[in-house]
């Protein structure tokens with residue numbers, strides 16, 4: 099059984115009503131349900147957490163070190179400036195895929211840079227909730243190759 103930690107960062111609990119023109123109309127619960135459905139078909143166990151707090155996300159990554167094979171991570175706005183989250187990913191050395199609903203490179207300049215991406219296997223963005231699904235698929239593919 100492959101174990102994956104799915105982490106959602108700040109403000110993603112508001113999906114569905116938060117700027118739907120940018121992030122789509124799907125709620126976080128529906129996205130999680132879709133991911134869980136896909137994971138079950140693949141015999142993959144998902145543990146899903148959302149937090150608006152940097153320290154909680156760091157703690158979840160540290161705990162993941164003891165059970166997870168990889169991480170699917172949408173760090174929200176922390177993407178652009180959290181060296182602490184970047185260090186956490188680098189420290190646990192779990193293969194991580196960064197996912198974003200929106201195309202961060204086509205938005206405001208401050209969103210173009212990810213300080214997390216350099217410690218990830220890769221980044222997928224711009225495909226709405228499918229960024230998560232395809233990010234998960236990419237992560238599983240990566241783990242299968244190892």
Ligand code: DQA
Nearest residue numbers: 109173174175198199200209
């Ligand atoms: C986001 C992009 C970030 O720039 C933003 O701060 C978010 C959501 C996305 O999924 O598109 O909160 O991570």
